[in-house]
Amino acid sequence: MRKIEVIQNILEANESIAAQNQRLLDKHKVFAINIMSSPGAGKTSLILQTMAKLKNKLKIAVVEGDVASTLDAEKVKNEAVAVVQITTRNMSESCTLIANMLDHALRSLPLEDIDLLLIENVGNLICPSEFALGEHKRVVISSLPEGDDKPSKYPLIFADADAVVINKLDFLPYVDFDIAAFEKALKGLNPKVKIFHVSCKTGAGIESWCSWLLNEVETNIH
Amino acid sequence: MRKIEVIQNILEANESIAAQNQRLLDKHKVFAINIMSSPGAGKTSLILQTMAKLKNKLKIAVVEGDVASTLDAEKVKNEAVAVVQITTRNMSESCTLIANMLDHALRSLPLEDIDLLLIENVGNLICPSEFALGEHKRVVISSLPEGDDKPSKYPLIFADADAVVINKLDFLPYVDFDIAAFEKALKGLNPKVKIFHVSCKTGAGIESWCSWLLNEVETNIH
Numbered sequence: 001m002r003k004i005e006v007i008q009n010i011l012e013a014n015e016s017i018a019a020q021n022q023r024l025l026d027k028h029k030v031f032a033i034n035i036m037s038s039p040g041a042g043k044t045s046l047i048l049q050t051m052a053k054l055k056n057k058l059k060i061a062v063v064e065g066d067v068a069s070t071l072d073a074e075k076v077k078n079e080a081v082a083v084v085q086i087t088t089r090n091m092s093e094s095c096t097l098i099a100n101m102l103d104h105a106l107r108s109l110p111l112e113d114i115d116l117l118l119i120e121n122v123g124n125l126i127c128p129s130e131f132a133l134g135e136h137k138r139v140v141i142s143s144l145p146e147g148d149d150k151p152s153k154y155p156l157i158f159a160d161a162d163a164v165v166i167n168k169l170d171f172l173p174y175v176d177f178d179i180a181a182f183e184k185a186l187k188g189l190n191p192k193v194k195i196f197h198v199s200c201k202t203g204a205g206i207e208s209w210c211s212w213l214l215n216e217v218e219t220n221i222h
Numbered sequence: 223m224r225k226i227e228v229i230q231n232i233l234e235a236n237e238s239i240a241a242q243n244q245r246l247l248d249k250h251k252v253f254a255i256n257i258m259s260s261p262g263a264g265k266t267s268l269i270l271q272t273m274a275k276l277k278n279k280l281k282i283a284v285v286e287g288d289v290a291s292t293l294d295a296e297k298v299k300n301e302a303v304a305v306v307q308i309t310t311r312n313m314s315e316s317c318t319l320i321a322n323m324l325d326h327a328l329r330s331l332p333l334e335d336i337d338l339l340l341i342e343n344v345g346n347l348i349c350p351s352e353f354a355l356g357e358h359k360r361v362v363i364s365s366l367p368e369g370d371d372k373p374s375k376y377p378l379i380f381a382d383a384d385a386v387v388i389n390k391l392d393f394l395p396y397v398d399f400d401i402a403a404f405e406k407a408l409k410g411l412n413p414k415v416k417i418f419h420v421s422c423k424t425g426a427g428i429e430s431w432c433s434w435l436l437n438e439v440e441t442n443i444h
Contacts, residue, residue, distance in 0.1 A: 039260040039347050039376065040368025067348055069374045095317055095348040124348055125261050126289055126317040145367035146262025152291045174396060
């Protein structure tokens with residue numbers, strides 16, 4: 001009983017801090033998305049493509065979550081209004097960003113100068129599903145080389161997503177990935193989810209993803 | 223303080239159960255490996271290739287760890303002496319197998335009929351690094367489409383591995399993956415690690431991986 005109680009307290013405390021974060025973001029008219037995926041599915045690549053496409057229309061900042069290293073923050077720093085790196089290695093929760101980490105990051109960001117905040121979570125399909133950060137939308141990337149069974153194997157993160165980006169579409173000739181089967185399993189968990197077919201390498205599908213995102217930002221903060 | 227204390231207790235309890243598991247395995251001359259990777263890197267494929275190659279030389283059983291579904295257990299059941307599925311979705315630790323889950327699995331396995339136990343962990347590069355199960359060797363699979371920066375971004379799991387299998391080598395023409403850079407970063411964390419270059423799809427490199435594994439089994443249990 002003791003263990004369950006402690007875990008519930010952590011999740012309750014997290015929900016409360018996440019709600020505070022969202023109020024702060026709303027006050028400054030910042031729209032935030034939480035981008036989650038397996039390691040190497042293309043979170044940083046999607047952020048780079050999104051910034052390239054939308055930087056003339058929106059002021060974009062990035063929060064980079066990693067267990068270790070600042071490799072991703074280095075990649076995105078030239079295009080963003082501001083970048084904050086969160087390194088979780090020695091924190092009590094190392095397998096996901098949690099709301100109080102975003103709380104600290106928001107204190108370092110010039111919120112009045114930001115329209116869109118892209119939060120790159122730690123590469124993990126399990127832990128991030130339980131911890132809201134204060135984001136307005138949750139986005140999961142699933143890449144073709146991972147296989148089409150991921151919604152069945154990691155259902156919680158897919159069930160709670162507002163959008164799923166199927167990335168590395170350029171790998172279709174080389175992998176055994178049944179897009180219809182993937183989407184059927186995903187829609188079974190989450191009938192309203194938006195689905196995008198993208199290759200961050202070739203740029204295919206980025207237009208459609210960015211149109212949706214831009215519309216979400218404009219509908220929600222202006 | 224309270225939180226840290228609880229976490230330490232969990233890890234200490236886990237170490238103690240892991241040591242019990244290893245004594246039980248040793249008593250029955252079962253050699254166990256813990257196979258860890260990102261989702262979709264090829265854990266099940268490596269297990270299938272390993273069973274195909276070694277099933278005439280060793281009696282092999284499998285423990286399948288998944289957040290949800292029995293998809294992987296279905297794939298391996300025809301080739302193994304026995305298969306146990308552990309589904310972690312509703313357990314207190316859902317992002318990794320822990321030692322007491324293996325303890326339960328060992329009670330269902332015919333240990334006297336097993337030489338080699340292949341334990342497929344949950345798809346995750348973070349949580350499994352902290353929880354020993356009682357295994358004799360720890361194996362991490364890293365696949366080319368994930369990118370060559372994984373040792374720098376998830377150092378703990380790579381630092382503790384006995385062997386790293388670089389899988390999906392057939393993707394080399396299609397991805398930007400610098401094998402020398404990957405190995406340099408890996409050896410920086412873990413100078414003694416054994417490295418194998420494999421394609422579970424084509425079978426390339428499986429011979430070398432299985433020779434090493436067979437030798438480990440024979441050296442340690444016979």
